[in-house]
Amino acid sequence: MANTSPTLEFKSSTFFAPILILYTNDMIAIEQTLYEKINLAPDFFKDSPLMIDLRELNKLNLDLDFAQLAQLLRRVGFFPVGIRGGNEQQNKQARVLSLPIDTVRELGNPIIIGETQKQESTQQPLTQPEVAAIKEPKEPVQPAAIPPVSATTILVTQPIRSGQRIYASGDLIILSQVSAGAEIMAEGNIHVYNTLRGRALAGVHGNTAARIFCFDLQAELISIAGDYKTSEDLNKQTYNSPVQIYLQNHALIIKEIA
């Protein structure tokens, strides 16, 4: 049978990964802090790709055994996918380790190691959402809040089940429930007019003005522009009442909508 299907195809895509900013070259401290972070949200970090940002480290003139770091990251369950902000020497090492070098554009929302109170990260739609057939109306969104990058509002009427991921380059509006194990992401705001049990990440491109609204907050994780809370930090008292979630000085505020 003649086979006319193409061998391969390149498509442009965006790839999000959390950024790891190092403030220390102390491998033990790094490892310990990483485990602490991972324990906060094991599923969130499991097998996650990771971009290593070396700018702060280099500002402090701290030297780093790069191969050892990569090894450590893999051991705790990350996949280092590149470095940014490295010096010539570090870039060279990265090449030896087959790690791509990213030229720094803007600072995403980092996982910060070496500083104590903060915990942040952005997350990564590696694939387009599994849920097809739900791309609906195109509508420009919140011009003031969201950068004008052909933001598309996505409206979803069917339940988002465990294992499904939805990504909206603008706002995401969901009328059905979001199951535990599902992940919904938007560069803009997220509205869930039902129970939110999965993970919801708004402002994934760093829009700190993005908000999450939902009727019943039972989420595994909520995040705005990289600042997140896991279910452990969420107050069960908000169950069954509509809330909005927004950022104030890097802290997620959860407020009942009266």
Added chain:
Amino acid sequence: MARIIVVTSGKGGVGKTTTSAAIAMGLAKRGHKTAVIDFDVGLRNLDLILGCERRVVYDFINVINGEASLNQALIRDKNCNLLYILPASQTRDKDALTHEGVGKVLDELSKDFGYIVCDSPAGIEKGANLALYFADDAFVVTNPEISSVRDSDRMLGILSSKSRRAERNEEPIKEYLLLTRYDADRVKLGEMLSLEDVQEILSLELLGIIPESKSVLSASNAGIPVILDEKSEAGQAYADVVARYLGEKLPHRFIDGKQGFLRRLFGGRK
């Protein structure tokens, strides 16, 4: 054109094969020519539950590979002549199941069967995905425990995104819940999830609750689908499921367990 039903769950051991055999028999008994296909390549036990394991000559994969015709491979059930079984291969490699091959067999079956029941293997891998790919209706078999509910939820995601209907942007697969191995006493003790607990997560149309019942094991040992054991609660529950699926409105039973004498006397209904 046949209606294709997939019996699926994600998790193993929840009662998919038991359900497939029961509802296929139920549909056939009600006069619908029905085929039931075992997609569990390598494990083959639908034929055991239907008591035809000693009559297997050819299997599903032989048909896909063109080594046997469908008519050669289909086994007519000994209790009901409108029911046919297409057994799985015990020996073949799972990779022999292909989209194209399965599609062809289903197309051919569709021509003269009313219903085709696909008994899915466990997991969310290829075999399970193929079993649901062509489906029109899905019976999501769930036990009242959290891991089973989570797996069913996962399966529902796959049903709504990776089926032929989803790919063609057609009307989605109709999804139904079958709560099986339901033990009312353990639910009352809080050892198992209640129907409400399950529905809070899945919110599906409930086709029926199948109580945990010893008759299921004895039926499967005897090679007779439990639906033919009209005295057993599980058998009655499956008969209700078939009736509801065919459009009859029946109240749900077996939620509160056995109606004991005292409870009947004092009206102990919740």
